[in-house]
Amino acid sequence: MSEVQSAISTLLSSYAKDTPKSLKLIDGYMVYVLLTGIIQFVYVCIAGTFPNNAFLAGFISTVAAFVLAANLRIQTNPKNASQFPTTSPERAFADFIACNVVVHFAVANFLG
C-alpha cells in the first residue's frame, strides 16, 4: 500500500516538476472536456436518445475537442520533438485551431 502511495507521490511530484506549463494547461483543458462528455453520456442514459442528432453533435464535439487537444499535446511535447522535425509548436497550434473550426461548423450544423 505504501509502495502505491509512494509511487503516486513520485508521479505527482515529477509531473509538477518536469512537465512544462503549456502541457499542464492542455491537460487541464482535456480534463474539462472529458468531464463534459461524461456528463452528457450519463444524461443520455437517463433522458433517452431523443433528440438523437443533438446528442450526437454535443457528444461528438467533446470527443473531437479531446482528440484534437491530445494531438496538440503530443506535437508540442518537447520529448517528442525528434518525431516531428518539421512541425513547430506554432504550426501544431495552427493545425489545432483549423481542425477545431471545422469540427464546430459540423457540430453547429448537426445540433438542429
Place this chain on the structure above:
Amino acid sequence: MRASVLLSTLAMALVAHATSLTGPRTLVLLDNLDETDTYLDLWTDLEDRDYNVTLHDVSSPIDLSKNDQRLFDNLIILSPKMKDYPQGMSAKSVVGFVADGGNIIIAGSPELGNTLRELSREFDVEFDSRFTTVLDHFNYDQDLGKEKHDAIVVDPTTHMAKFDAIVPLEKVPGPVLFRGIAHYANPSNSLLTPILWAPQESYSWESVNLGESADQDPTISGKDISLVSVMQARNNARIAFLGSTEMLSDTFFSASAKRSGEDGVVSGNRKFIEELTKWTFQEKSALDVVAVEHHKVGEEEAPAHYRIKDNMTYSIYIAEYHDGEWHPFSADDVQLELIMLDPYVRKTLDQLPLDDQSTLGIFTTTLQLPDQYGVFKFTVNYKRPGLTYIESVTTVGIHPFRHDQYPRFISQAKPYYTSAASMGVGLLIFSFVYLWGGLESSAKSTKKE
C-alpha cells in the same frame, strides 16, 4: 354549413305530412278476399294513419314493381296457405322489393305453405313443420284456447324484448294473445331480433291428434320459440315475422286475455300490432344524419386538411322521425372513430342540451388528432336494434408538420446545446491562455534546449 342545415330541415318538414317515411302504398295479400272481414280493426288502424291499403287475393296477378320502380311501399302477407305466388310475383321479386327499400310483414299459421317458408328462409327465419302449433297447458287463454290450449297468453313484461325503439313496454297495456306456428330466428344473424317469445312451459306440436301419446320430443320448446321477430336489412328496410295471422284479427284485438285462475284483462294485441306496424313501416325510430361539421378549435370553417396533433371539433346533427315529424335524436352512446385502416381515436360524443326550438340532436366533441399523418376517415358507425343504421364517413387528410412548424429548440436537448457552446467557449479561453498566458516561452525554451 348553417344554411345547409336549415335547408335540410325545411326539406324534411316538406315530406313530414306522410306518416310513413317509406310511403303510404300498402299491399295486403290474403288467401281469400272473404277473410277481409277478419281484420277490419287492422284496416281501420292503418287507414287512420294515412295508408292506402290495397287488399288482394293470391289467385289474381299483381306486380310489386314496374320499370324498376316499386308500385308499393309496404307489403303485408296474410296468406299463409299460399301455394304459389300470385302471377307477377316471385321470391326474387319479394327479396328485390326489400332490396329496393320496401317493408314487409309476414304472418304465418299452422297451415303455412312452402312458398312462405322458403321466403322466410331467405331472411334466416325457420318456421316449424306444417300443422304444428305452439301449445301451452299453463299459459293458455281460458276462452280462446279452452279446447286445445293453443291460444297462449304472453306476458310482455317478461317475454318481450326491451327495445323501446321497436315496441316500448309502456305502450302495450296487457298480455299478448297468440295462436299459431313457432319459428326459430337464427341468433347468429345480427340483423334479426326476436321480440316476442313463448313462455317456458310451451312447446310446438301437431294439434290434430292431441289425445294420442307422443313418441318423440318436440323440435322446439320454451323460450327458443320465437313468436314475433323483426329484421332490419342493411339498407334499413324492415321486415317483421309473426307466427300467427290470428293475433292481427278483430277477435284477438278485442279479446280479454285470461289465464286459468286469473281475471280477464284486455289483450295488448291491438297496441302491440300498432307499434309493430309503426316500426316496420318506418313511422318511427328512423334516423337521419342531417349534417356533419368539423373544424379546428377557434375556427368556423372546415379546413382543406388538418395537421397532426391539431385540436379540432367534430359535430354530427341527427334527427329522429316519429309521429309524422322530425325530432331531435337523443342518445348518450354515439361514438366517433378516426380510422386509417385501424381506429386511432374512438370517443363518445356529447349531446348539446335540447331546448324547445331544437329540431336536431347535435352530438359534438373536441379532440386532439393523433400523431400520425395520412388520409383518415371520421366515422360515426351507430347501429342499435330497431334504429336506422347510421354510417357517416367524412374523409380528411392529416398532414405532418412543415419543416418550419417544429419547435426551434427542444428543451430536452438543452444539455447538448450547452455542451457544444461550452466546447467553443472553452476553446477560446484555452487558446487565449495558451497564446498570451506567458506559457509560450517555457514551451519554446524547453524545445530550444
